[in-house]
Amino acid sequence: MSVNRQFLLQARPEGPIKHSDFKLFEGALPEINEGEVLVQVLLVALEPAMKGWMEARVDYVAPMQIGDVMRGRGLGRVIESDNTAFPEGTLVMGGFGWQEYAASRGVDLTILPEGITPEAAMNVLGITGLTAYFGMMDIGKPEAGETVLVSGAAGATGSVAGQLAHLSGARVVGIAGGRVKCDWLVDDLGFAGAIDYKAGELAEQLKALAPDGVNVFFDNVGGDILDLGLENIADRARVVLCGGISRYNETGPLAGPKNYFNLIYRRARMEGFIVIDYAKRFPEASSYLVDHLRSGELKHHETVLDGFEQLPQALMDLFTGGNIGKQLVRVAD
């Protein structure tokens, strides 16, 4: 234990992310200063948004520079401490990046809540869970009896967003790829229905599952799926623009939603958001999510790849639908 393996950003992705966009680097183990802790990283969480950081195409966070340690949140164990708030052995979550060890002054660390597994915390209490919370509760605002459509429903954000709508008393319909994911949504997560986008006849499936239209459409996908949703909105619908996984691997100009004009006919709204804007309210969201995890009302599933060197592959898998629920890498036990 004198080497700290890290993945550095070696090249900005052009098209899909490639292994050669990263460089595996053997850095020195960080030394801690006064008030700091040394954290051994156990789990790293993967999110599609990372591609935007690598490409520096978004401006809501500082752009990553070539040579930077790849940015990302994880969970680790304090193995050396000069900070009484985080004694040795404490399990903490924070923005450690893609490396095996990180030093921290503790200001951005959160202690793993009691009764929550590390995997559940990285999933539901991580950035995708918070994204689901604010997108669904603050922008979608589903009401009891309404029909809520979630695309990318078996992903980390979608699966939490759909369950939050279900907990609000809405009828939730998910769109996901493949029978396994769809069964999970309906059998385990309480979705009223699920549409397998790989099975074709999406329009007919949606009409059957949402005959009175969609009141809230939480979109993680964009492209044809966004158009399908827009075609089926009900009066005064809220279309929550959370992401666009179908877009992130494209390089040229992309088509917009040709059915946007339905927002007029249906007096509806389409709204985007960035979860970090809600940072002051993260405690409120975490408290809600922790309560519902503990009560068992919020289900969760993680797709975990083992081994630090799996990090690039785990990120790539997000763009091909390889994961169910949250994509994690177990860096150490």
Next chain:
Amino acid sequence: MSVNRQFLLQARPEGPIKHSDFKLFEGALPEINEGEVLVQVLLVALEPAMKGWMEARVDYVAPMQIGDVMRGRGLGRVIESDNTAFPEGTLVMGGFGWQEYAASRGVDLTILPEGITPEAAMNVLGITGLTAYFGMMDIGKPEAGETVLVSGAAGATGSVAGQLAHLSGARVVGIAGGRVKCDWLVDDLGFAGAIDYKAGELAEQLKALAPDGVNVFFDNVGGDILDLGLENIADRARVVLCGGISRYNETGPLAGPKNYFNLIYRRARMEGFIVIDYAKRFPEASSYLVDHLRSGELKHHETVLDGFEQLPQALMDLFTGGNIGKQLVRVAD
């Protein structure tokens, strides 16, 4: 005076509206029943939305049937009355349709407010003025110091919407076709700037006039103009979808706004509305508009064609940008 000329819907438009979509018909002068009034129509107001009614492609109003008198609002004089609320000689506004005379029980009639000219009333107090009011004040909600972009700014809706934003203390930038319209916006209506979309370099012009981005974008046009606006929205912008004049003459599938994803990066909202949903609040809007017409703070301009037979042409002119301000036809003096 025994004949009542009417324009009937003869064919649903395919592509641009044609003269042959209408049939000039000589009907009988209506006879009034107990409690009714007979109105001689003096002015008829034209709106782009009429094309959607003719095509029966919208569902927020009952579709027009072939053979119906063309639907539309106008202003007329009561020439025979069995209703004490509307004595002979009263100037009234109502949905008389494209005909020279109409009988009415009075329930849908509004008396021309004192101190307002018939033309100003048909313009600012008509459906386009109300549309401007609710779209700008209820959905756009401009605040003092914000930058508001209005497309189709020299049209009936846009010119009122822009002035309402100006009265709210916002900096208003308009997009219109040609120097004459642009000068009118800046010199007469208090716009801070105007972009002539026929002069090219729209993106550069907009960047210069709205360097900090657009807080409210009131869009009447769609297409490339909507994309331009979306590219330039500021954080938390409100994009008001009022109409899409660039779309109404197209028949095939239309492209959507390719910059919609900027709604996420800018945490912004795009929202449609239908003015008739606000019917209960029309008195509130009319009262505001009348006050500001009387005070001279709200300017107005009408493009008036003379003669009943000009009605089809007047409607067609709306789609080629022929009008400045409100398009009206003077049916009688």
